[in-house]
Every structure is written in structure tokens, then in C-alpha cells.
Amino acid sequence: TNIEDWARSDIYHNSFLIPQDPVLDAALKNSVANGLPEIAVSAAQGKFLHLQARSIRAKRILEVGTLGGYSTIWLGRALPEDGELITLEINSKHAKIAEENLHNAGLFPKCKVITGPGHESMVNLPSESKFDFIFIDADKPSNLKYFTEAKRLVRQGGIIIVDNVVRFGRVADPEQSDANIEGVRLLLNALKSDQDVDATTMATVGEKGYDGFIYAIRN
Numbered sequence: 001t002n003i004e005d006w007a008r009s010d011i012y013h014n015s016f017l018i019p020q021d022p023v024l025d026a027a028l029k030n031s032v033a034n035g036l037p038e039i040a041v042s043a044a045q046g047k048f049l050h051l052q053a054r055s056i057r058a059k060r061i062l063e064v065g066t067l068g069g070y071s072t073i074w075l076g077r078a079l080p081e082d083g084e085l086i087t088l089e090i091n092s093k094h095a096k097i098a099e100e101n102l103h104n105a106g107l108f109p110k111c112k113v114i115t116g117p118g119h120e121s122m123v124n125l126p127s128e129s130k131f132d133f134i135f136i137d138a139d140k141p142s143n144l145k146y147f148t149e150a151k152r153l154v155r156q157g158g159i160i161i162v163d164n165v166v167r168f169g170r171v172a173d174p175e176q177s178d179a180n181i182e183g184v185r186l187l188l189n190a191l192k193s194d195q196d197v198d199a200t201t202m203a204t205v206g207e208k209g210y211d212g213f214i215y216a217i218r219n
């Protein structure tokens, strides 16, 4: 089966489960028009994150890696009236486009973009105000650094999700190596003996090809 078939599968399932959404479409359109790379989560994945956040009634969400705010909109919509989302982005152009898209989605200032290196921004967040849900989707070599800070910032029973951990199966192929693959391997090695979380990898296939999320619950 090739990637077109998997894209067709996403389109088929989405046609039953995910209504057309002018706000999300506009966010993608604005991102492409401004030259942002097309590396946002898929609609099915965005909705999956949204449902995960809703299922634990998340009130505070942290995202690392904003891009144009596509996943941010899915997650922001999972929040109750008095909820809050903070998303971290190093690229000021990405952050600006994300802010435009969040405004357009009616999610500003409920969803705030902090511009700067994600790890530094995380370190500056206080341990006292915990998050219910943290989504890590920035530079992959820093996965373990982000995950370590995420453990400090997430409440007990809260969820940490890390994107792009399967990478077309390359992470599991000993013949393959690059900085992104090694970033995932480093995280997996750390998780092996990590008593602070319970985790699993959920592989996904669809319009983005073969990939997967690590899903972890904070003990």
C-alpha cells in the first residue's frame, strides 16, 4: 500500500467523522501562503489530540512546537471557558502566523504563544501551576530535554504526548540514523527505566505516512 492509498483512507474516514472546518482550513492556507512548511499534524491526528485533552477535561495545556498553530487550534478547542493553553515556538515568523490563526479561530488570548527556544521557555515555567496535557512537537533531537521538563510541569495523572516517534519505521531500523531518529532513540532509552511515567507508542498511518505518538501518563 502506498501513501496515496493511506491518504485516501484518511479522507474516507474524515468524511464521516470530521466536518469541513473553514477556520482550520484558513489556518493551513495562511500558513502555506506565508511559506511555513507543511508539517502540521493531520486532521485525524489533530482531532485525536483534541479528544484526548477533552477526555481528561484538560484545563491547562502546554504545546512545544507551534508552527502555524494548527494543532494549537485543535487543542485550544478542547478547553473549557476558563481553560488556558501555552504554546512555545522558536521561530518568530511561525509565532506571528500562529497568533493570526488563533485570533481568527477566536482562541486568542486563551491560547498564548511564547516566542523563544522551547526548552528555555519550559525551564522558566513554574512547577506550581501544573498542566493537564503536554504535546511535544518541536525539534526532535531535543525530545528528551522537553520530556524531562514536561514531567516537572505535568500534574500527576496528566498526559504527555510526543509526535513523530516512528518515522516510517526508521527509528527501529539499525541501519538508519540521523539527528531526528537519534532524538527518538534517546527518549526511548530514557523511558525504559523511567518510573515517573507509564508510556506506549501508538503508531499511525495516513496522509502523513507511517509515524506515531508516544503517549505517557505521569505517575
Ligand code: SAM
Binding pocket: 039, 040, 041, 064, 065, 066, 067, 068, 069, 070, 071, 072, 088, 089, 090, 091, 094, 116, 117, 118, 119, 137, 138, 139
Ligand atoms: N505542532 C504543530 C502542528 O501540528 O500544527 C507543528 C509543529 S512543527 C512539526 C515544529 C515546530 O517547532 C516548528 O514551527 C519549529 O520552528 C519549532 N521549533 C524548532 N525548534 C524549536 C525550539 N528549539 N524551540 C521551540 N520551537 C522549535
